[in-house]
């Protein structure tokens with residue numbers, strides 16, 4: 118399952134600096150020769166694919182990238198300083214697309230450390246010293262620097278979520294992803310607040326993994342009830358599920374079972390995935406009830422149950438530890454290879 122992460126940015130390389138007009142001034146020499154140096158080259162815009170970035174989220178906040186211009190030339194034949202190159206770091210797998218109808222592919226950064234000069238900085242203009250000839254010993258010509266280049270482009274990245282969040286509507290899935298990741302998912306005290314999948318990058322114990330929040334599942338979801346079914350395709354390729362059960366539900370075992378049945382009915386071996394089960398919103402009940410409901414849920418699921426609350430942050434670290442452990446265990450080298458295999462009910466974002 119792939120999510121597409123994309124961002125539109127503006128890039129501009131630096132203009133070249135102007136060439137200088139200058140004449141030597143020396144004692145006893147009335148008319149010194151021309152000595153205006155050339156302008157410096159403007160900075161290039163370079164894209165570099167780096168390790169450790171997972172998403173294009175940062176590009177939602179910074180959208181304009183301008184390399185500095187070259188400095189002007191100076192007397193004594195001094196060439197202006199070049200503008201520094203602007204290196205834009207992107208995740209491995211980032212594609213750069215034109216901002217036109219076809220979104221034509223301009224560049225594809227597939228390997229770690231790969232660098233491409235995307236826009237070249239303008240050359241510096243010539244200083245008057247370079248115009249000196251045998252017939253014109255006092256040229257005043259010079260050039261302005263050459264302009265940089267600029268354009269809007271789309272960055273696009275196929276993103277693989279490691280963890281899929283499942284549960285009934287209102288179980289607290291979006292609240293959880295907001296509490297543990299950089300996501301800013303909509304939260305509401307009603308069912309189907311989440312209408313489309315949302316990704317968050319979790320940084321935990323110096324590691325990063327991607328969590329996908331999907332709309333809540335209800336009975337019959339696999340057959341199209343509610344809206345969750347449309348998005349089950351998005352958790353097909355996750356490595357691990359986190360199943361949240363609201364402790365305020367009338368019967369937590371039933372709540373759990375409904376969602377499991379839908380995962381089962383959907384097929385695609387969703388129920389074979391490692392799953393972490395958590396009793397959520399435990400800030401709303403006392404410890405005794407937490408223990409009793411956890412025991413019910415453990416009996417139903419046959420798994421250890423974590424007590425969780427996003428607002429009080431109870432259990433967050435323990436749940437993230439459990440997820441990280443299972444993400445590591447189930448590293449699946451094939452995961453990226455069968456992109457073309459038909460995924461059931463996959464819907465584009």
Ligand SMILES: Nc1nc2c(ncn2[C@@H]2O[C@H](COP(=O)(O)OP(=O)(O)OP(=O)(O)O)[C@@H](O)[C@H]2O)c(=O)[nH]1
Nearest residue numbers: 286287288289290291292305306309310311333427
């Ligand atoms: N007290 C308490 N309230 C919570 C907790 N987590 C979520 N809530 C509340 O429960 C309601 C539903 O939360 P959401 O995060 O929108 O639930 P969801 O599972 O994403 O819901 P859908 O997107 O509709 O499937 C909101 O009013 C939240 O404020 C929690 O740990 N404790």
Ligand SMILES: [Mg+2]
Nearest residue numbers: 290291310311
């Ligand atoms: Mg939600």
